[in-house]
Amino acid sequence: STRPLRDDKGRALGVQTGQPTTFQNGAQLLAPRPQSTLNHSGSFIMKVVIINYTGTVGKTTIAANLLSPRMDGAPIYAIESINETAENLGMDVEKLRGNKFRELFKRLMLEDQAIIDVGASNVEDFMSNLEGFEEAHEEIDYYIVPVTSGTKEQKETVSMIGSLASMGVPSDKIRVVFNRVKRDVQAEFPIITAYHERASAFRINYQCAIFESELFDALSINRLSMKSLMEDETDYKTLLKDKNASVQDRNRWSDMYGLKLLCKGVNRKLDSVFAELFDIEVIK
Structure with a gap:
């Protein structure tokens, strides 16, 4: 039998143990151990x-x-x-x-x-x-x-x-x-x-x-978290096409573009680590 999950206010959620909800990057998860509950955004409390x-x-x-x-x-x-x-x-x-x-x-x-x-x-x-x-x-x-x-x-x-x-x-x-x-x-x-x-x-x-990964040292130098980097909507690839921009700007844009690409791959791996760490079954 399935056990209804509770949110942070004790209200039953539509998700039950054994039934998936949305996880990072569009994957799905099944609920972990009872001491962790889900809130309405699908995050664990x-x-x-x-x-x-x-x-x-x-x-x-x-x-x-x-x-x-x-x-x-x-x-x-x-x-x-x-x-x-x-x-x-x-x-x-x-x-x-x-x-x-x-x-x-x-x-x-x-x-x-x-x-x-x-x-x-x-x-x-x-x-x-x-x-x-x-x-x-x-x-x-x-x-x-x-x-x-x-x-x-x-x-x-x-x-x-x-x-x-x-x-x-x-x-x-x-x-x-x-x-x-x-x-x-x-x-x-x-x-x-x-x-x-x-x-x-x-x-x-x-x-x-x-x-x-060189990503973590680069984030520390730039005083950035992975989340803030991934939420940065700047189109660095398009900016790099501006040949009239200063060398300093183009170098910075190039660095940021490379970091964003690297961040995507590392983030997917961290999704898997998080799932393993807290006994979450991920459905690809």
């Missing part, structure tokens, strides 16, 4: 934390480019005092420090959905407060732990997963995203694989992999 003890693993990139475009309207809270946040990519972000957990918790109680990007500079305070507020971790639907292939990054990821598990976070809520993958996920992340085989404290899915 979830409260998601992106966290790791180590920096430079792509937490902010994942918040801005993987999660935010597919969680329409979800506020982004950056728990950060030093490093780059999604604000640096031109997005609306509310900044809080890790020791202001009571304020964050209050916001979470008032929101139907949220993306919490915990920076490495504040992760210890955040974890300490998460543990101090008994059962607070239950208010989060998923803990996304990004990891890159460096030995240090993999070891720190193992520590992060262990800390979440010891706090009582169920393994199904802890999900790893393999970031900056060069070619072969399993070959590049042996420490993560070995840890999962030894202690199944988290969900592992090798399809949750974001491959190395």
